[in-house]
Amino acid sequence: MLTVGEALKLPEPNPRGLRVGIVGAGLMGHALAAIFASSGSTVTICDSDERTLASANERIHATLRGAGLDQKAANSIQLVSDLNDLGPECNFVTEAVSENLPLKQDLLHRLERQLPKALFATNTSVLCVGKIAAQMDAPDRLLGTHWWNPPYLIPLVEVVQGPATRPEYVRWAISLLKTLGKSPVHVKKDTPGFIGNRLQHALWREAFALIEEGVCDAATVDFVARNTLGLKLGVLGPIENADYVGLDLTLAIHEHVFPALSVATQPQTVLRRAVAASKLGAKSGEGLLSWAPGAREKVAANLNEHLANQTRKPLQ
Ligand SMILES: NC(=O)c1ccc[n+]([C@@H]2O[C@H](COP(=O)([O-])OP(=O)(O)OC[C@H]3O[C@@H](n4cnc5c(N)ncnc54)[C@H](O)[C@@H]3O)[C@@H](O)[C@H]2O)c1
Numbered sequence: 001m002l003t004v005g006e007a008l009k010l011p012e013p014n015p016r017g018l019r020v021g022i023v024g025a026g027l028m029g030h031a032l033a034a035i036f037a038s039s040g041s042t043v044t045i046c047d048s049d050e051r052t053l054a055s056a057n058e059r060i061h062a063t064l065r066g067a068g069l070d071q072k073a074a075n076s077i078q079l080v081s082d083l084n085d086l087g088p089e090c091n092f093v094t095e096a097v098s099e100n101l102p103l104k105q106d107l108l109h110r111l112e113r114q115l116p117k118a119l120f121a122t123n124t125s126v127l128c129v130g131k132i133a134a135q136m137d138a139p140d141r142l143l144g145t146h147w148w149n150p151p152y153l154i155p156l157v158e159v160v161q162g163p164a165t166r167p168e169y170v171r172w173a174i175s176l177l178k179t180l181g182k183s184p185v186h187v188k189k190d191t192p193g194f195i196g197n198r199l200q201h202a203l204w205r206e207a208f209a210l211i212e213e214g215v216c217d218a219a220t221v222d223f224v225a226r227n228t229l230g231l232k233l234g235v236l237g238p239i240e241n242a243d244y245v246g247l248d249l250t251l252a253i254h255e256h257v258f259p260a261l262s263v264a265t266q267p268q269t270v271l272r273r274a275v276a277a278s279k280l281g282a283k284s285g286e287g288l289l290s291w292a293p294g295a296r297e298k299v300a301a302n303l304n305e306h307l308a309n310q311t312r313k314p315l316q
Pocket of ligand 1: 023024025026027028029046047048049052095096097098099100103107123124125126146147148149
């Protein structure tokens with residue numbers, strides 16, 4: 001057991017030889033297990049849901065196959081349903097359980113007592129690392145590694161420094177991710193949604209506002225987004241774009257358009273109504289758009305093909 005204030009003795013930040021634990025074998029967790037195992041780590045993955053666990057090996061095989069990686073790695077991954085079976089030798093544990101703050105808080109508190117040598121990472125999409133660490137005896141042992149889905153295709157990982165996270169652990173995680181061939185960025189302040197999801201959900205808020213105000217329908221919002229800014233974003237980020245068109249023009253545009261933009265601080269009515277009516281999107285056959293049978297699979301296949309083409313080039 002570490003004494004309060006004592007630092008972990010972490011191994012070299014190299015996946016080879018690392019003992020990795022993944023908690024949660026769902027969409028993200030199984031893919032993270034595949035990534036670490038195919039890079040030479042000894043991986044144990046834990047999920048409390050027997051059905052999820054039963055399908056994990058097959059899903060890991062499929063992910064490795066889809067990513068063009070050696071499927072043998074899947075056979076080296078140990079699958080467990082009991083958290084106690086994550087061995088005390090674990091050096092690096094990523095939690096990828098459901099996005100539920102009390103669940104993550106309890107889990108981390110339990111794990112820190114059980115695993116004295118491990119650095120912990122949360123894969124939360126939007127929750128603050130400091131909040132997840134709130135019940136830990138040593139909150140300095142938690143940082144965020146926000147992988148994007150699908151993590152084997154999207155190289156960027158946001159490494160989030162919580163208010164208590166030790167800076168040397170952040171540096172270690174960044175080095176590890178680079179060795180894994182990823183492109184980590186350091187999120188220096190623990191803000192909900194970090195960088196990518198703050199940008200993404202600012203856009204989604206505006207998309208819902210356009211529908212609510214009757215400016216256009218849902219399909220038109222997406223058509224315009226895909227065929228205007230969507231065409232440019234891969235090569236021209238918003239700041240570079242502002243510089244490119246000129247900051248004087250950007251200022252003039254903002255003076256005119258900001259008063260019209262949504263400042264909603266709560267989820268919008270169009271979204272709340274759809275959820276209340278069980279219109280949950282692709283998984284229920286209807287959301288703000290309608291989803292015919294097979295449409296969800298088609299979108300997933302299109303997305304994966306597009307991402308694979310885009311990420312063959314170095315990040316810009
Ligand atoms: N889905 C995405 O696109 C995406 C992208 C980036 C980050 N994330 C984040 O990653 C995390 C996981 O997301 P997901 O999409 O993989 O979810 P998911 O629902 O596919 O998987 C979560 C898994 O956690 C398991 N679980 C719940 N409580 C557990 C416990 N106490 N012990 C062990 N296992 C437990 C569940 O059985 C489930 O299999 C979330 O925090 C999510 O916000 C998701």
